[in-house]
Amino acid sequence: MGIEVGGVLVLIVLIADVWAIVNVAQSAAGTGAKVAWIVLILLLPVLGLLIWLIAGPRG
Structure with missing residues (x-):
């Protein structure tokens, strides 16, 4: 069960990072x-x- 939760968290971080970039x-x-x-x-x-x-450039 730990692998599935870890995979979901990694996917969420990846999506958030792409959004931020x-x-x-x-x-x-x-x-x-x-x-x-x-x-x-x-x-x-x-x-x-x-x-x-917190500190990034604002549009």
């Missing part, structure tokens, strides 16, 4: 800021997403 790419922030946020989200999927939600 799309939002970063569509934001009005500069290219350097966009690249930095995307790299942070890719390297630290959960923590990067949380940091972006």
